[in-house]
Amino acid sequence: MAPDPGVSLRRLTSAVGEGLTRDAMGALVSREVALWVPHDALNLVGLNPVSGTVSFGFWHRYPRDLARAEMLNCFLGDDSMRPIDLARRRVPIGMVRVESRHRAEERRAESILSAHGAACELRLLLRSGRNLWGVLCLFREEGRSLFGADDADRLVRLSPVLTAALRGYVQAGPAPVGPALPPGVIVVGGDHVVRGVTAQARAWLAELRDAGASDWLFSPEWAAVSLASETSPTLDTQYGARPRICVPAAHARRWVALHAQPLEGGSGDMAVVVQAATGELLLPAFAAWYGLTPRERCIVDHLQAGLAQKQIAHRLGLSPYTVSDHLKAVFRKTHTHSRDELMAILCGG
Template identity: 50%
Template sequence: MGDVDGVARCLEAAVGERFVRDELAALVSQAVAPWVAHDGLRLFGMNPITGAVSFGFLHDFSPDLVQAQLFDAYLGDDAFSPADITRQPKAVGLFDGNDLSIPGHQRVLSTLAAYGAGSEVRLLLRNSQGLWGLLALIRESGRGPFDQDDAGRLAQLSPPLIALLRGYATAGLSPSGAPLPAGVVIVGADHQVRSLTSEARAWMREISPERGLAPEWMPHVSMLEISLAARRHLVDPGAPRPVACSPTAFLGRRVAVHAQPLDEDGKGDVAVVLQDATGALLLPTFAAWHGLTARESLVLQHLYSGAAPKQIARSLKVSLHTVNTHVKAVFRKTGVSGRDALLAALDS
């Protein structure tokens, strides 16, 4: 068995590195394996504002299994699903076959078995600043299932994993390509893409895995997840809002994706909109990714609107000194040298 400090150091050393496709999942799997043995791993980053899955990576984890689990999570029965992630009282979900009385436990195990897996443990990555992602490990059928000791060890890795996801999301990379107009994809009742506008086709070419950044499984799985999330949110407003925001490192540009069912019960078509995540659309997620406080986020909004420090002070009813302190904190946390650089980071 490995040492938790050694695993943490390995993960911390990778913060800020450049990863393409599923390389990040491979690194995390290699680091975690001596601490919690497993046969497959998935790591999903979430929009800390909405809770929607926004980017993700797999290592020895079948994309078909992911899709089956998405149907369980959003339309079926899953005891620890993304649709209920903000309501989870515990950070770790354990599916080891021992307690079938938990609602959804049997369904999770049945889905795992259909793809050759026998048990799964999931770690919700959250802290006082927000919801950052989900790490899931599986073991093949026939191997000893995960137990409470495994769950406890995995939970110790939450801080360095959150740091790794935040570092990935805030990597100072320049977006590639010219801005694109918003595009619309229609996902039918059968969960298949039914039609695309010409603008959406341009988007699909832009974010295609053939460009070498996104994992090959990403387009279909991501479209399925956001449309399922929209269906669930319509009938369950307490579920995460279907608004994802992918960082530049994932697709070569920051992409906002949001979805809306086109009927009253969420069983028909869903419209999925893809657009550049810039400016005011990006502000809340940008602030969360960079760990801004609530007051610093307000100052960021005023800075983006063009307000001068004195105007911000009057609006917030605080001293100019306090505003300048917040402004310096915003610049420091977002890694910019001034207002012009901050605006460029938000609008590029």
């Protein structure tokens, strides 16, 4: 009998509020996905739904060395299954099998898998409308049967379940407590080696580590090179020149933004900034994760600017009662009860 998507959804969403560690959450996702597609290792990452950049994730038996090799392959522009590439496909799924031996990009991907004992990878983009929510990567070891079309079909059926689980996880995040740290900077060279880390950046990485965030977030080398891979000039993007990582509070105890800018001189060095995600750094991703409508987001934007409800109504040509109804919908969707609670999240405490 085929698995029931509704049962899978209930099991995953019921675990969201249980305070599981990242490893425990990864193991749970792996067990549930294995009912649909057996695998040996898994990586489920959440994207910034606006910029499409990797922002958090859950791993299960996914070797760190394999993760780093694939990340560098993306940095070099040789990954043929980036989120932005999968998004162009009618069915957003891709497969690499060591036996295929086709295009140069596929051969490089195959050699990476083979060097780390894997025989194939199946990668599914989680998307709805214009938003990219996450990517599921499954691996099978050498000696196992390779992924096939039936596996891909079953995984596509699971896409709405995984999307709902990711959104539920983000929406269950706590409100920030206390003031945020000042912004910090990590400088990473064009050779993927960290040149320097400010004290504020080290403090941020320690805070992320204490929150139980994934290894790549609290290791300077991992964080910097990961972000550099997302902002590499070799990567084309429809989201602007500086796509941003936006780590949700569910993963880091407060919303955190990481973004990068190239340094002058043409050396390829990047300055990676880590700071609290507030205001315009946060609102686009926050509105997407919580399902705010364009009108609701506009009203929240005016709230952040300090306008009262009557002023917002006048500015937008609405009645105060309509603005009040929109605010009630915003509070319901964001699990807040007042303007002050909502602003505490959007302003970082």
